[in-house]
Amino acid sequence: MAEQQTDFDVLIVGAGLSGIGMAAHLTEKCPGRSYAILERRGNLGGTWDLFRYPGVRSDSDMHTLGFDFEPWRHEKSIADAPAILDYLHRIVADRDIGPNIRFGHKVISADFDMANARWDIVAETEDGERKRLSASWLYLGSGYYDYDEPYDPGFATERFEGQIVHPQFWPEDLDHAGKKVVVIGSGATAVTVVPAMAARAAKVTMLQRTPTWMFARPAKDSIANFLRRMLPEQTAYRITRWKNMKLQSLAFKRARTKPQKMGEALHKRIEKVLGENFDAEAFTPPYDPWDQRLCLVPDNDLFEAINEGRAEIVTARIEAFEKDGVLLSNGRFLPADIIVTATGLKLCVAGKIAVSVDGEPVDFAQRFYYKGCMFSNLPNLAVVFGYLNASWTLRADLNSDYVCRVLNHMARTGADMAVPVLPHGHGLEEDDIFDFSSGYIQRSKHLMPKNATRYPWRLNQEYLVDRKRMASEPITDGILEFSRARQDQGAAPEMAAAE
Structure with missing residues (x-):
């Protein structure tokens, strides 16, 4: 131009x-x-x-x-x-x-x-x-x-001597290998960051004030990939697109008309993966499914990280930031080298x-x-x-x-x-x-x-x-x-x- x-x-x-x-x-x-x-x-x-x-x-x-x-x-x-x-x-x-x-x-x-x-x-x-x-x-x-400018929840972090990062401004040179990481938040960003960092970190803790409804699905759509092999590309895409739109619509309407049943179904899918590590309290928000956007967990990556001991979910309020971690309102202390404030957008x-x-x-x-x-x-x-x-x-x-x-x-x-x-x-x-x-x-x-x-x-x-x-x-x-x-x-x- x-x-x-x-x-x-x-x-x-x-x-x-x-x-x-x-x-x-x-x-x-x-x-x-x-x-x-x-x-x-x-x-x-x-x-x-x-x-x-x-x-x-x-x-x-x-x-x-x-x-x-x-x-x-x-x-x-x-x-x-x-x-x-x-x-x-x-x-x-x-x-x-x-x-x-x-x-x-x-x-x-x-x-x-x-x-x-x-x-x-x-x-x-x-x-x-x-x-x-x-x-x-x-x-x-x-x-x-x-x-x-991302959303600032007003944390008083002055005493913390480690590194604090917000996902919106991620530093290119951040090395979290072998580090203790606390990710504050329970939304889509936190659910993504935790399993990804857990692959190299010593331990990643997702600290949530309130839980979020989560659902798991495979990252690969087997039906879509099958259709692509059998049909012309544009035809396969249209069919898959329509299928997914209908499923999205049906799931949302079911959540609004039968929230309790939807919640039970979501819990069952998580419990199936976590087994004895399943804690219903950590996955039960104080609102109905789809009152907020559901958090996607592809290939159960977050749940697998929990099962392997590389990640955990803690539900509590923050009492104070100390020089080497986070003190919670229930008295528990979370040691941290890095704190990720996945606290949302503005x-x-x-x-x-x-x-x-x-x-x-x-x-x-x-x-x-x-x-x-x-x-x-x-x-x-x-x-x-x-x-x-x-x-x-x-x-x-x-x-x-x-x-x-x-x-x-x-x-x-x-x-x-x-x-x-x-x-x-x-x-x-x-x-x-x-x-x-x-x-x-x-x-x-x-x-x-x-x-x-x-x-x-x-x-x-x-x-x-x-x-x-x-x-x-x-x-x-x-x-x-x-x-x-x-x-x-x-x-x-x-x-x-x-x-």
Whole structure:
């Protein structure tokens, strides 16, 4: 891409799963549209390039975390970060997306000019230079968490003389061989880090304040691998993808309708592996299955590490950090050379970009979601926030396809703007945007956009329902309004945020 080019049809923020997916959809479905991807880091991959902690892997199967247009070819369905990066690099290479990526460009602000129907974007390069770009559409594939700052639970660690690391900023030179390690946390990151570090550490203790529901499954999908040998690649992928989507949906619904039976089933699978080492208290949270996201244990790796004595799970609160370990509220002391604070992420909205319309700041917490893709009374902007109860990329595919259809409709009709219009006095009944009790969700609800009880003004957590609606419902639904720029029509109605 010529460095001097600054004006585009679509500007995509982020070269992770969401951004690469949108670029691939544009390439296929809107081939005449110009676009650029602005990526703040020096590599593509987003989360999968940022996180470098031991064992980093997907916690969803790659037949649904992969895109609908690109089959997953690796033998393992639960894949590590290098395999996921290989997948993304292949997509970028095959579709010639690479020349459209500008690395080292952090988007600072984006202001929509109603008179010209253009986004004016300011990006900062790695050397501190500010650059201005413009685009008709802004597509935010910047993820859901703060890349700069993880969640800080406020631990008083001053007395500890060992090394403290957070998984989000893993040091390249950390040597844990033969060391005593305490991993604080019980979520997906902790469940991944503990067995990976246990392979070389003297002992790894997962210290949890409260347990998490866990389920085990093989890293390899035997049915998927069988189908790949017997059928054309794309056909095998579609069948496996549909199978896994249905299983995800059924499991989630069963957990919500029969939580006790689901809990018993999860316990039985763990007890089968741990045998006499099974402690029900360590695996029984004070909430029902799928009130928070289940933690995946591929190939029973965590449970095998416990059986072999290389890892243990301790449930207790922290009393104090001492110079050589952690003192617990029950009086037990955990010696440690290294403490890993797998205490969670800090959510943010729109990648912390200062978004505005004609200079007026946009408060996303005062906007309603529209079809889980756009926002009330905000023109020419789309975003991806993936499913909490299924794979992130399922929504990324839906939203990318939808935006491409909107762009094509605009091209056919000569429209410059597409706005989901929500009038004042709309009477929408608000709903809990995330019916999940996870700490990182609850801490950030005040930042999140609004959710209505009825579609389309909501962010659903039902992929199969969303898939049908997004594909079958017309673009011109009476809510998404198309118009020309103000300079072409003299004046346009105000697009104020819904109160």
